[in-house]
Amino acid sequence: MLTLNSLVEARDYEGILRYAREFHGHVCPYLALGIRASIIAMEELGVGRLDYEGSVDERILAIVESNSCFADGVQVTTGCTLGNNSLIYLDLGKTALTLVKRSDWTGVRVYADGERLRKYYPPEAVELFDKVVKERRGTPEERKRLWELWEEIAYKMLRLPKDEFKVERVKVRPIEPAPIFESVRCSRCNELAMASRIVYRNGKPFCLKCAGEKYYAVIGRGIVEVKGDEV
Structure with missing residues (x-):
């Protein structure tokens, strides 16, 4: 082919x-x-x-x-x-x-x-x-x-x-190239996540999901705001 x-x-x-x-x-x-x-x-x-x-x-x-x-x-x-x-x-x-x-x-x-x-x-x-x-x-x-x-x-x-x-x-207004982020390990699920998607609680790193923070998802109707395990 x-x-x-x-x-x-x-x-x-x-x-x-x-x-x-x-x-x-x-x-x-x-x-x-x-x-x-x-x-x-x-x-x-x-x-x-x-x-x-x-x-x-x-x-x-x-x-x-x-x-x-x-x-x-x-x-x-x-x-x-x-x-x-x-x-x-x-x-x-x-x-x-x-x-x-x-x-x-x-x-x-x-x-x-x-x-x-x-x-x-x-x-x-x-x-x-x-x-x-x-x-x-x-x-x-x-x-x-x-x-x-x-x-x-x-x-x-x-x-x-x-x-x-x-x-x-x-x-088109200039759009930045995709930056390269370091990875940080979540202290709850023990999985790596981009540093830009990590929050700290009492000095410990948490991914957005484990922290119960809001994040965004693309689903059928478009971009939606979700929290924790909603998606």
Whole structure:
């Protein structure tokens, strides 16, 4: 199988989607939309997928505005991931990607309007999505039919014309590279945690969870504040 870098360079959309399926778990319209938006942003910005050096240096950043299937399409296509610190998540609930170069902080923002794209969805797909996904019900046959329709729509999303998107040049405020923190061992659970996530009580170090302090989690509805063992 060809590498992802070579598939992106060749604009092999179907090949990229095959990789994305393995990463994401299934094929759906917004996964494909993330791929298409990424290619548009990369072409506008004149950059390729992150290579080894680029991912270590965080040379390119992808800023996504929702934690949906769209974000996984972006991660696969651009090579900017949560783990290599090149993916920034803004909890805005918009289907949008901004790709930016650290060298001069110039970027391209690509926004997809869900209402505008409704014309690519047959009524059957919308009805099944509401029943199977939104309402968490539906027969096995209905679920299977939805995935079939979802895949058909996804292939349409891969080839959407550029003018279906809002594409604009942007200037991004500099974002610090990911700092390297020392690790400190929690005096209660005996596990290591980043020093920036340690609090001290009577001179002893505690991780935020053991200390019962508030911290943040990304769950289905976005970024939420939690405390202790709430998540």
